Ligand SMILES: NC(=O)C1=CN([C@@H]2O[C@H](COP(=O)(O)OP(=O)(O)OC[C@H]3O[C@@H](n4cnc5c(N)ncnc54)[C@H](OP(=O)(O)O)[C@@H]3O)[C@@H](O)[C@H]2O)C=CC1
C-alpha cells in the first residue's frame with residue numbers, strides 16, 4: 001500500500017490495526033498516528049517507527065486515507081476541529097467508531113466526502129481481525145479497493161450494502177473478542193477448580209478455541225456437524241453440551257448480542273445528532 005494512512009487516535013483499536021499492518025509488510029513510513037499526548041505516541045515511534053503528530057489538522061494535510069479512531073463521545077469535536085484540513089485535502093475517510101452514522105460524520109467534516117464506515121476488531125493486531133465495511137455514495141471503486149486493501153492487511157473483510165447492518169457486525173465480530181476472552185476466564189477458573197494449574201488450563205482453553213476456529217474455517221461441514229462429531233453417545237461432551245443447552249446458552253447469546261446491537265443504535269441516537 002503506497003497510500004499515506006493517518007490514524008486520528010492511537011488507542012487500542014488503532015494500535016491493533018497499525019501493528020497488524022506493519023506485521024503484514026506495510027511500510028511504517030506510510031503510517032501516521034495522532035494523539036493529544038506524546039506519552040502514547042513515543043512508544044509507537046520507537047517500537048514501530050511510524051510517523052506521529054499531536055496536531056490532527058497538520059497530519060490530515062499529508063494523508064490519502066484518514067482513519068477516525070477516537071471514542072464516539074469525542075468524535076464530533078475532533079471532526080469539527082479538522083474540518084478545514086479535511087476539506088482542503090479530501091482524503092478517503094474511514095471511521096471505525098461504533099454507532100456513529102456515515103451521514104453525521106460526513107456532515108461534521110464539512111460534507112460531500114468519500115467515507116467508509118468500518119467495524120473492525122482487536123485481533124487485527126495479529127492479522128486475524130474481522131471487519132464489516134460500508135461505503136457512502138461518494139466512495140468510488142478505487143477507494144473501495146483501498147479500504148479493502150487496508151483492512152485485508154489485518155484480516156477478513158466483509159462489505160455490507162445496508163449501513164444498519166454494521167450494528168449486527170458489531171454484535172457478531174466487533175465486540176465479540178470480549179465474549180471469547182470471558183469464556184477463557186470461565187474455562188480457566190473451572191479448570192483450576194478441577195485441579196489444573198491456572199496457566200495450563202488457560203493455554204489448553206485458548207489452543208482449543210484456536211483449533212476449533214481453524215477446523216471450522218477449513219471444513220466443508222457446518223459447526224453443528226463438527227460439534228456432533230465430538231459428542232460420543234453417552235459420553236462426556238454430550239453431558240456438557242446438554243447442560244449448556246438446558247442452561248440457555250443460545251438464549252443468553254441472543255440476548256447479549258441483541259443488547260450489543262441495540263447499544264450501537266442507541267449511541268447513534270445519543271451522539272450522532274447533526
Ligand atoms: N476497542 C475495540 O475493540 C474496538 C473499538 N472500536 C472503535 O474504535 C474507536 C476507538 O476505540 P478504542 O481504541 O477502544 O479507544 P481508546 O480510548 O483506546 O483510543 C482512543 C484514543 O484517542 C485518543 N484521543 C483523544 N482525543 C483525541 C484527539 N483530539 N485527537 C487524537 N486522538 C485523541 C485517546 O487519548 P486519551 O486516552 O489520552 O484521551 C486514546 O488514545 C471507538 O470509536 C470505538 O467505537 C471499534 C471496534 C472495536
Ligand SMILES: O=C(O)[C@@H]1CCC=N1
Pocket residue numbers: 098170174175
Ligand atoms: O465496546 C465498544 O463500544 C467498542 C466497539 C466495538 C468494540 N468495542
